[in-house]
Amino acid sequence: MSADAVEGGTAIEQLTMAKAINLGLQAAMTADPKVLLMGEDIGTLGGVFRVTEGLHAEFGPDRVLDTPLAESGIVGTAIGLAMRGYRPVCEIQFEGFIYPGFDQITSQLAKLTYRHEGSQAFPVVIRVPYGGHIGAVEHHQESPEAYFAHTAGLRSVSPATPHDAYWMIQEAIASNDPVMFFEPKSRYWQRGEVDRAAAGPGMHASRVVRAGTEVTLVGHGAMVSTLLQAAEIAGEEGTSIEVIDLRSLSPIDYEPILASVQKTGRLVVAQEAPGNVSVGSEIAATIAERAFYSLEAPVLRVSGFDTPFPPAKLEGLYLPDADRVLEAVDRALAY
Amino acid sequence: MSYTEATVQLLSPQGTLVENDTTAEYLPWIEKLDDARLQDFHRQMVVIRRFDIEAGNLQRQGQLALWIPSLGQEAAQVGSGYAARPQDHIFPAYREHVVGRIRGLDVMKIIEMLRGLSHGGWVPADTGNFHLYTLVIGSQSLHATGYAMGMQFDGAYGTGDPEKDAAVLVYFGDGATSQGDVSEAFIFAASYQTPQVFFLQNNHWAISVPVARQSRTPLYLRPAGFGIPSVQIDGNDVLASYAATAQSLDDARSGRGPRFIEALTYRMGAHTSSDDPTKYRESDEVTFWAERDPISRYEAFLRSRGADEAFFADVATEAEDLAADVRARTIALGTRPASAMFSNVYTDAHPVVEAQEAWLAAYEASFEEAGR
Numbered sequence: 001m002s003a004d005a006v007e008g009g010t011a012i013e014q015l016t017m018a019k020a021i022n023l024g025l026q027a028a029m030t031a032d033p034k035v036l037l038m039g040e041d042i043g044t045l046g047g048v049f050r051v052t053e054g055l056h057a058e059f060g061p062d063r064v065l066d067t068p069l070a071e072s073g074i075v076g077t078a079i080g081l082a083m084r085g086y087r088p089v090c091e092i093q094f095e096g097f098i099y100p101g102f103d104q105i106t107s108q109l110a111k112l113t114y115r116h117e118g119s120q121a122f123p124v125v126i127r128v129p130y131g132g133h134i135g136a137v138e139h140h141q142e143s144p145e146a147y148f149a150h151t152a153g154l155r156s157v158s159p160a161t162p163h164d165a166y167w168m169i170q171e172a173i174a175s176n177d178p179v180m181f182f183e184p185k186s187r188y189w190q191r192g193e194v195d196r197a198a199a200g201p202g203m204h205a206s207r208v209v210r211a212g213t214e215v216t217l218v219g220h221g222a223m224v225s226t227l228l229q230a231a232e233i234a235g236e237e238g239t240s241i242e243v244i245d246l247r248s249l250s251p252i253d254y255e256p257i258l259a260s261v262q263k264t265g266r267l268v269v270a271q272e273a274p275g276n277v278s279v280g281s282e283i284a285a286t287i288a289e290r291a292f293y294s295l296e297a298p299v300l301r302v303s304g305f306d307t308p309f310p311p312a313k314l315e316g317l318y319l320p321d322a323d324r325v326l327e328a329v330d331r332a333l334a335y
Numbered sequence: 336m337s338y339t340e341a342t343v344q345l346l347s348p349q350g351t352l353v354e355n356d357t358t359a360e361y362l363p364w365i366e367k368l369d370d371a372r373l374q375d376f377h378r379q380m381v382v383i384r385r386f387d388i389e390a391g392n393l394q395r396q397g398q399l400a401l402w403i404p405s406l407g408q409e410a411a412q413v414g415s416g417y418a419a420r421p422q423d424h425i426f427p428a429y430r431e432h433v434v435g436r437i438r439g440l441d442v443m444k445i446i447e448m449l450r451g452l453s454h455g456g457w458v459p460a461d462t463g464n465f466h467l468y469t470l471v472i473g474s475q476s477l478h479a480t481g482y483a484m485g486m487q488f489d490g491a492y493g494t495g496d497p498e499k500d501a502a503v504l505v506y507f508g509d510g511a512t513s514q515g516d517v518s519e520a521f522i523f524a525a526s527y528q529t530p531q532v533f534f535l536q537n538n539h540w541a542i543s544v545p546v547a548r549q550s551r552t553p554l555y556l557r558p559a560g561f562g563i564p565s566v567q568i569d570g571n572d573v574l575a576s577y578a579a580t581a582q583s584l585d586d587a588r589s590g591r592g593p594r595f596i597e598a599l600t601y602r603m604g605a606h607t608s609s610d611d612p613t614k615y616r617e618s619d620e621v622t623f624w625a626e627r628d629p630i631s632r633y634e635a636f637l638r639s640r641g642a643d644e645a646f647f648a649d650v651a652t653e654a655e656d657l658a659a660d661v662r663a664r665t666i667a668l669g670t671r672p673a674s675a676m677f678s679n680v681y682t683d684a685h686p687v688v689e690a691q692e693a694w695l696a697a698y699e700a701s702f703e704e705a706g707r
Contacts, residue, residue, distance in 0.1 A: 036488075062488050067523070068519070068522050068523060068526055070519045070522060070523075072477065072515060072516055072519055073477060073480075073516075073519035073520070073522065073523050075477075076474065076476075076477025076478060076480070076481060076516060076519065076520070077477050077478075077480050077481030077484055077523050078481060079477070079478045079481055080477065080478040080479060080480060080481020080482035080483070080484065080485065081481045081482070081484060081485045082481075083459075083466075083478065083481070083482050083485075084481070084482050084484075084485025084486065084489070085485070086485055086488070100515075103471060103474065103516075104474065104477065104516075107471050107474070108469075108471070108474050108478070111454075112467075113679050113680070113681065113682055114454065114679050114680055115454040115455050115456070115467055116455075116456070116458070116467065116679070117453070117456040117678070117679050118678065118679035118682065119458040119459075119460070120459070121682045152680050152688075153680055153681065155681075175683060176682035176683050177681045177682050177683055177685075250687075251685060251686050251687045
């Protein structure tokens with residue numbers, strides 16, 4: 001496990017998630033000349049979040065493509081480049097701008113390996129900054145991951161820490177399947193330990209990030225830090241909480257969740273996305289199916305509301321915080 | 336009805352060569368062709384028309400779920416298909432059966448797809464770089480453009496070596512020109528100056544909607560706004576289709592950037608076997624285009640050059656043989672195992688798909704045990 005390696009290693013750096021992804025992209029591009037970056041403003045500007053900063057200068061305009069402003073065009077041409085043997089990494093500037101490319105992602109990219117009966121792989125990564133907490137305008141704070149986790153042929157992952165971001169972006173690029181790489185943009189500028197000498201457990205592994213005995217909390221992306229905060233508060237009040245960082249949204253790694261629920265008997269799933277037909281819904285249903293006799297309480301979900309993402313002054317009410325998580329913890333413990 | 340003053344026609348509907356200032360640019364491409372290749376054009380047009388009829392019959396007899404006829408568009412497809420070199424890559428829409436055949440695709444792969452046995456599934460590397468059909472209208476235009484961008488990064492064109500310089504040829508229809516993806520493909524192609532040719536078959540109907548609903552200007556004028564040179568041809572003239580495509584591909588392979596061809600043709604039959612064109616179009620229009628049939632004019636041309644009855648009889652025999660072979664092989668097609676449903680959803684291992692495949696196998700096996 002990388003946590004051990006980080007503690008035991010000597011190459012630990014304090015990096016932001018944005019820098020960690022940047023270094024992961026640089027490592028992948030250095031290792032494989034077929035890796036290309038494509039997107040809007042990712043070249044000389046380095047992306048609106050500066051995640052690709054410096055890479056245009058280092059690798060040139062044929063490796064870091066400032067594309068025309070057209071998401072379907074970006075994904076559609078990435079598909080053609082993959083047919084030619086390239087491994088394109090597309091940046092969607094903000095998650096709310098992904099829908100012009102939705103058809104190329106879900107009807108084309110996701111299905112083309114199947115349609116080719118395996119004769120052609122489509123190793124395309126779609127990087128998607130997502131989620132709220134940044135006070136931005138409409139279409140800049142959403143969590144659309146369920147659409148893609150629902151689609152066969154795609155893999156979907158989301159790192160919660162700089163260390164995971166560094167390693168998972170490289171794993172996503174190395175994957176021979178299309179990968180949706182959801183980057184929690186509110187975490188871009190948070191520093192964390194990165195050990196560039198110690199790979200993580202694999203991008204599809206979920207992981208216990210805080211051990212506890214009474215309630216299990218599961219979340220992904222920026223929500224993981226909220227869950228850890230809630231667990232800390234609960235711990236001070238005498239409740240022992242286990243926190244699991246989902247990391248992978250499709251496929252979901254259920255074994256650590258099942259093992260945890262068998263111990264705690266209580267599960268709360270939290271996410272920024274609306275709860276209706278969501279990743280959290282799928283986890284709740286699956287745990288109810290597979291761990292029914294271990295459960296002491298119904299699986300509870302804490303989600304964004306089933307409204308459009310509100311104007312930014314209301315996002316504090318919309319987005320689940322530690323108090324909303326703890327309210328659900330209290331309800332679970334009341335059974 | 337839709338020809339304009341700009342329409343390039345090398346062969347009149349009567350089968351005579353058109354020689355004027357416009358055609359002088361294109362006729363040298365035809366002069367380079369030997370008699371055998373000129374006869375190939377005819378052979379492919381006749382054979383595919385017979386195949387098309389047979390496949391339509393098979394659909395009506397319940398052997399295919401759907402058929403997509405190409406009746407009337409043979410010249411546009413055969414001429415352009417033969418203009419591509421082996422190293423070129425071809426991205427079809429879903430009606431270019433004869434282009435696939437020219438490139439080496441066994442037409443049974445198309446039959447299997449429309450019988451419900453596959454989603455295409457052929458291997459482009461084994462079919463002369465003829466890529467899979469795409470049913471979402473216009474999506475393939477972006478794949479083609481991306482492929483051509485890759486050729487550019489690889490330096491696969493513009494070297495002057497005719498054995499190596501390559502380009503992409505992408506087909507789409509008049510309906511597709513309204514899709515955003517096609518416009519985005521024009522934008523990316525122009526921006527990156529990709530080695531590719533956009534080949535529009537304007538067959539005048541997007542199922543039941545006439546081309547006038549898609550565009551108020553002739554479609555060959557649209558690429559100018561994107562910075563892509565274009566030409567409009569008589570798409571029922573196989574020589575014009577060949578020459579314009581050869582020239583455009585030559586431009587693309589030489590590094591002069593993308594090109595666009597609008598081939599004016601006509602979908603003589605239905606959009607697919609589920610369609611009834613008598614509900615939305617007039618017989619006058621059909622008659623107009625029937626008088627400009629691609630095969631009859633080309634047959635007259637070949638006869639004027641001395642092709643004899645033995646040749647035409649041989650072509651007719653080949654067409655009948657293929658039709659009979661396709662019928663026999665279609666009826667003999669089996670089904671596919673459940674594993675075909677689960678395979679290749681992903682390239683790398685995937686626990687959900689594997690678990691569901693195993694579950695289905697156990698579920699199916701449970702009936703066998705119960706039946707004992």
